[in-house]
Amino acid sequence: MSRQLRRGAKTIALFLAVTVVASCATLPRSGPNKREIFAGSVLREGDAFVVSVNDRVTTATAVTPALGFSQSFQNANPIGADTIRPGDTLGLIIYENVEDGLLTNTGASASLIDEVQVDSAGMIFIPYAGRIRAAGNTPEALRRVITRRLDEQTPDPQVLVRRLAGDGATVSIVGGAGAQGVYPIERPTRTLTAMIAAAGGISIEPDIALVSVSRGNRTETAYLRDLYRNPHLDIALRDGDRIFIEEDTRSFTVLGATGAQTRLEFQAEVISAIEALAQVGGLNATLANPTGVFVFRNEPEEIAEAVLGRDDLDGTQRLVYVLDLTQPTGMFNARDFIIRSGDTVYVTEAPIVAWNRSVAAIFGSLGTISSTSATLGIE
Incomplete structure (x- = not known):
């Protein structure tokens, strides 16, 4: 009986060994x-x-990655901090070198036209000069335009143009900026990197920082580091630009x-x-x-x-x-x-x-069989 048990145990061990070798390809x-x-x-x-x-x-x-700003973004010239925009309020003083001027009252040499509103189309109306485009001009440029128009009606007019009120040009900065918010475009912050600096820099890792600029219905993106490596990518900002700073998600x-x-x-x-x-x-x-x-x-x-x-x-x-x-x-x-x-x-x-896994599996199996045999008292 003992001999038969030993022979059966050896047969089982041999069968398991062959099975393990055959299944080596499916080992973990x-x-x-x-x-x-x-x-x-x-x-x-x-x-x-x-x-x-x-x-x-x-x-x-x-x-x-082919990231960067297009030529239309790159070729935009910096806007002046005193550029007139829709919604601005202007004050005009017009001097005439005649006693009975077109716009002046009797006995007065100057006419004050206060609080002229620039409409949504960027236009203003001046008596005897007609509708004039104000948006996009500086006060000095607008002064010259009005002077030319009035010069056809009254001799040698002298015009002063002042900007009384208006929000001016602004951009919004959101995302990984040091301080998110709406910022005015001023003389020191007319370019993208200058505006980011004014917003407290960035709060994310510079190596993977992406800067997106939305202008109208168009959005373009560049790496922050490329703005400094390639100065032509440090684009001039426009009123209403939306700047979004985020981490690279690749x-x-x-x-x-x-x-x-x-x-x-x-x-x-x-x-x-x-x-x-x-x-x-x-x-x-x-x-x-x-x-x-x-x-x-x-x-x-x-x-x-x-x-x-x-x-x-x-x-x-x-x-x-x-x-x-x-x-x-x-x-x-x-x-x-x-x-x-x-x-x-x-x-x-x-x-x-x-x-090594195969060998470990084989000897591990044989060790289990030997342990089972010893438990059954099989030699």
């Missing part, structure tokens, strides 16, 4: 291995193009045999593959396969054709970029390869890791 792991990813290539009837990263690929894929995901598996937001305007790995603590020294670092991406048609050297693709393509950090140029390629929003960076496990 962090994701697909290098061989399985390559099996999904278009060349092997898969649905993704698997491409090894080299200098040509890094150049073709080096696409950075993100990417890192999975596999790394120090951490997580979704990360961009910490700079441009991030390379090596920097992306550094943000999660690099490769896991006991698990990672440095020859199998992959970047999964949906690539636009024109970039995919440039990478693959083809001109017959249609629409967005699935591309899997392969980085081999053990190659002489591997680290340089990883340093130059630009990560884009929505990318998934995946590090495969080394083949020895799967083998």
Whole structure:
């Protein structure tokens, strides 16, 4: 009886060992291995193009965010702090060199036209001069226009124009500004960076700060740092501009045999593959396969054709970029390869890791059987 039990236990142990070996591929792991990813290539009837990263690929894929202000925003000249606007109230004094003038009373040499309202169309009405565009002019420019008009009616008129009241030009600043609010456009704050400074600067990380300017029904965006790197992007402001400051919301995901598996937001305007790995603590020294670092991406048609050297693709393509950090140029390629929003960076496990799991599973199973045998008194 004892001999039969021992023989049965050995048979069970052998069966379990074979079962474990057969199921090695389904042992717990962090994701697909290098061989399985390559099996999904278009060349092997898969649905993704698997491409090894080299200098040509890094150049073709080096696409950075196309942010900045258009020529219409850049070409706007700074407005003067004394520019007349709709809603302003003006005061005029008109002097005439005749005793019986057009506008003056008998015995008076000057006529006071007080509280002339600039209408919503930017126009004012002056007797004998007609309707005149005031909005957009300075008081001095308007004085010259009125003088020319009246000179046709009375000899050598002298005109004074004063701005009595009005809100003036303002902009609103919201979001990650030091102090949100509505600010007047004054002589020191006629440009975007000057106005942001007047609002207390920004309250978010400068490297990922985006500045959006809405003017009418148009909104354009630039990185804060680019406003200082490229002075032509420091645009002149206009009355009613709306400024919104926010953090960059781009993100990417890192999975596999790394120090951490997580979704990360961009910490700079441009991030390379090596920097992306550094943000999660690099490769896991006991698990990672440095020859199998992959970047999964949906690539636009024109970039995919440039990478693959083809001109017959249609629409967005699935591309899997392969980085081999053990190659002489591997680290340089990883340093130059630009990560884009929505990318998934995946590090495969080394083949020895799967083998170690299999061995541990086998010996763990055998150990369980031996323990069971000892409990049953089987030798």
